[in-house]
Amino acid sequence: MDWTATLSVIAIITSFSSQFIGIEICFHIVRNGSTGEMSPVPFVAYFISACLWLKYGLMSNITSVTLTSGLGSLLQFLYICVYYIYSKKKHQVHCILLLGTVILFTPLIYIQYFERDGDVALRNLGLICSGISILCYASPLATLSKVIEHKSTESMSFYLCFINFLCGLQWTLYGVAINDNVVIIPNAFGIILGLIQFYLFCIYGCKNSKTASVLTA
Numbered sequence: 001m002d003w004t005a006t007l008s009v010i011a012i013i014t015s016f017s018s019q020f021i022g023i024e025i026c027f028h029i030v031r032n033g034s035t036g037e038m039s040p041v042p043f044v045a046y047f048i049s050a051c052l053w054l055k056y057g058l059m060s061n062i063t064s065v066t067l068t069s070g071l072g073s074l075l076q077f078l079y080i081c082v083y084y085i086y087s088k089k090k091h092q093v094h095c096i097l098l099l100g101t102v103i104l105f106t107p108l109i110y111i112q113y114f115e116r117d118g119d120v121a122l123r124n125l126g127l128i129c130s131g132i133s134i135l136c137y138a139s140p141l142a143t144l145s146k147v148i149e150h151k152s153t154e155s156m157s158f159y160l161c162f163i164n165f166l167c168g169l170q171w172t173l174y175g176v177a178i179n180d181n182v183v184i185i186p187n188a189f190g191i192i193l194g195l196i197q198f199y200l201f202c203i204y205g206c207k208n209s210k211t212a213s214v215l216t217a
Contacts, residue, residue: 004177008064011170015068018163022079035087042136043083044100047076049132051104055111056129056182059122064174065183126182133186137164137193153204161201165194 022043029035050072057065080097087093107128111121147153168190175183 004174007170007174007177011167011174012064012068014163014166014170016071018160018167019068019072019075021160021163022075026079026082029082029086033086035083038083040080040083040087040093040096043076043079044096045132046136047073047080048100048104049129049136050076052107052125052129052132055108056122056125059118059125060180062178062180062183123182130182130186134189134193137168137186137190147200147204151204153201158201161194161197164190165198168194 025038029038050069053065054069054073057063057067057069084090084093107125111125115121115124168187171187172184172191175181175187
């Protein structure tokens with residue numbers, strides 16, 4: 001097995017691990033019988049990201065991207081279903097799902113019906129995937145003001161930050177190996193954002209940080 005294939009396998013395994021974080025969150029929702037103050041936005045955002053990366057993987061024939069994105073799409077869809085079942089704010093969820101549907105299908109319709117040049121379509125899709133991935137990597141920082149104000153990382157998940165950092169590092173190395181800037185750029189940002197989050201944990205510690213809190217609105 002060559003270096004590129006080894007990196008691919010390691011990145012796939014780590015990505016699979018990160019995808020299963022939502023299971024713990026869903027168990028938390030089921031045990032409580034309610035979504036509480038959790039927001040569905042991260043679930044929807046990761047679902048959109050996984051679907052677009054799945055399309056990119058299929059168009060560019062990158063098996064590792066296709067596999068991880070395919071699993072991610074399936075799991076995030078299931079997580080959204082669990083959230084919907086236990087949510088007491090169905091109208092709000094409907095609005096977010098509608099917005100998510102528009103965000104997801106707009107680029108897919110564009111590359112399928114309006115862009116005749118396959119290379120241009122692939123490049124533009126890659127740029128969109130990169131942008132969304134950067135936002136997903138930055139999602140644990142959504143509570144940054146709360147962390148600084150209370151001098152506590154309780155609203156952040158150390159495990160999520162750690163696994164995101166590993167994914168960013170491994171996919172960046174894999175992107176370098178296959179010479180694909182679309183894979184390199186967002187994951188390089190993931191490394192930087194991960195280091196910022198580690199810095200916060202070094203300052204304020206990681207006591208009582210919770211995985212489910214990343215979904216708190």
